[in-house]
Amino acid sequence: MGTKASTQRRTGTRPVRRMAGVVVAAALCLVAAPGIAAATPTNPSDEQISAARQQQDAAAQQVGSLSAELATAQAEVDAARAQSAIALDSFQAQQAEYEAAHAASDAAAASADRAAAELATARTDIATFARQSYQQGSTSPTLEALTTADGPAQMLERAALLEAAGAHQGDVVVAVTVAEEQARAAESAAQASLTVAATLKQEAEDALATAEELEAGARAQAAGLADRQATLEQELAQAQQALLGLQGARAAAEQHAVQQAAAERAAAGRAAAERAAAERAATERTPAPTRSLVSAPQSDTSAGTGDSSAVETAISAARRHLGTVYSWGGGSLTGPSMGWGVDAGIVGFDCSGLTRYAYAQAGISIPRNSRAQYAALPTVSRSELQRGDLVFWATNTNSPATIHHVAIYLGGGQILEAPQSGSVLRVTSMRWSGFIGGTRPTA
Structure with a gap:
């Protein structure tokens, strides 16, 4: 709201406050002073009553204006x-995706390490083959082995052995090629997973920063709202007291x-009765009628209970933590936990942390955040x-993407929640404004 409007509002209330104080003082003076019970009260003039009513109307107009602003602010x-x-909620969901991407990155890195080890082994095999060929004095020992054979039988035997050795050497070359390709593919997959993980992590951090800013702003607005509410109530009370004081004085x-x-x-009448009594020889007395009081009967109501054991286990688990402090982002499968952002250092539950914890105690697993639960x-x-x-x-009951709160329905128009x-x-009582729907974890 602009400075000019605020200034007008502040200065506009001063005459009302001053007049209210004057009128209240006048009203008190008009009523009989303490210790003079028999004193005749002074009747305020029509002008005084009219002035007080005008001031009350002006205050009522300001109250109406402030009430509209308070409703907008709320x-x-x-x-x-x-x-x-x-x-x-978005941060919690993106944090889960980040953890999954990080796990995929770790798996890709492990695959890359295995491919690198296989590549090193293949390269060692090639180096061994080359060294042996050099030591034998030829990189092609096939011809030498055949020409030095003692006869046809030995030549055929050596030819078979050389063919097997050549096949083995070819396998080594293929293994080198495959290992190199696997290493490159695994490294590329690892880098891609890390890039996705880094992006998700940044998005999660941005979402958390936005949430912190929104929550801090909401708290500041709430604090300002409370201050203005107190001022409004004080001004209204003063205006009403001023008018009622004068009206009370006139009534008195x-x-x-x-x-x-x-x-x-x-x-x-007494004088006339005394004169009449002097003329009569006797007086008649009639007893005063009496009344009997009959007390009205009181009605009694009772409420029924009952549901599945899983539901009662979950509700009982949540009830054990009634009075626990709300903690933004808090709540684990085993109980209250440290919050995040504006509630960092506070141990407790947020709304979806409470519902997930409660049903975990009944052996039912549900997602962490409210939109995922829905x-x-x-x-x-x-x-x-x-x-x-x-x-x-939800802020828009036609869009589940705007869900912002979840609670446990207790029946009888009651809910259990981390507000x-x-x-x-x-x-507390069930609120139907903004209600988008319900879900049944036990179904």
Whole structure:
């Protein structure tokens, strides 16, 4: 909001505050002072009442304006918190993809190492063959072996042996070629996986930074909203007190006049009765009627319970942590864990961390983040919700991509949730605004 508007709003409230203080003081003076119970109250003039009403109307107009601004600010806070939750959800999903890519990179690197070892072995075989040929004095020993044979039989035998040796040497050459290709392919795969992993890691870090900024902004807006709420309530109370003070003073004065007239009439009646009594020899007394009080009966209500053992195990596990601090990004399969970003160093649960932990204790595995939980589990409509179902909220109820919160439905219009930073795990009423649907982990 602009500086000019803020200045106008601040300066515009000062006359109301000053007038409210003056009117309250006047009203207090108009009422009977302490210790003078019989004093006659002063009736405010019509001009005083009119001025106070005008000031109250002006304050009411400012209250209405501030209320509209507060509603807009609250909507902005809710939207910022929802976007923060979505950003955290994205970070968790991208972090999982990064870990998978890193594992693929490690596997590719191991494959490259094995190919390099095979290549080294093949090269050693080639070097051995070359060295032996050199030591024999010829790189082609086939002709020498055949020409030095003692006879046809030995020549045929040597020819068979040389043919086998040549085939082996050819296998060595092929092995070298294959090993080199495998090494190059494995290295390329490893580099590609590392590139993908680095990209995903950067995206995850960017998503986390965005989430931190959104959450910090939401908290700042919430703090400002609370301050303005206190100011609004104070100004409204002052305006109402001012008008009610004068109205009360007038009512007291009018009531006093009525009582005085009644007292005068009563005194006149008593005087007349005394005169009549002097003329009568006896008086009649009639007992005052009595009334009996009958107390109304009280109604009693009872609630039913019951569901599957897995649902009750999950709910019981979540209930054990009621009152645990909310931690942005916190929650593991075994309990509360350290949060991230704005809640770094805080041990607790976020919304999807709580639901995943609860059902893990019942032996049911569900994804880490809220959008993945909604996508992976069987969906149920509002009319089909049962105790133990997961319920989800989104900024756009037609788009699951905007899901930002999840809780456990307890039945009877109650949910168990990890709400937001600065709060604790709690049981509260179901909220239908922004509700996009439910899922059933036990289905």
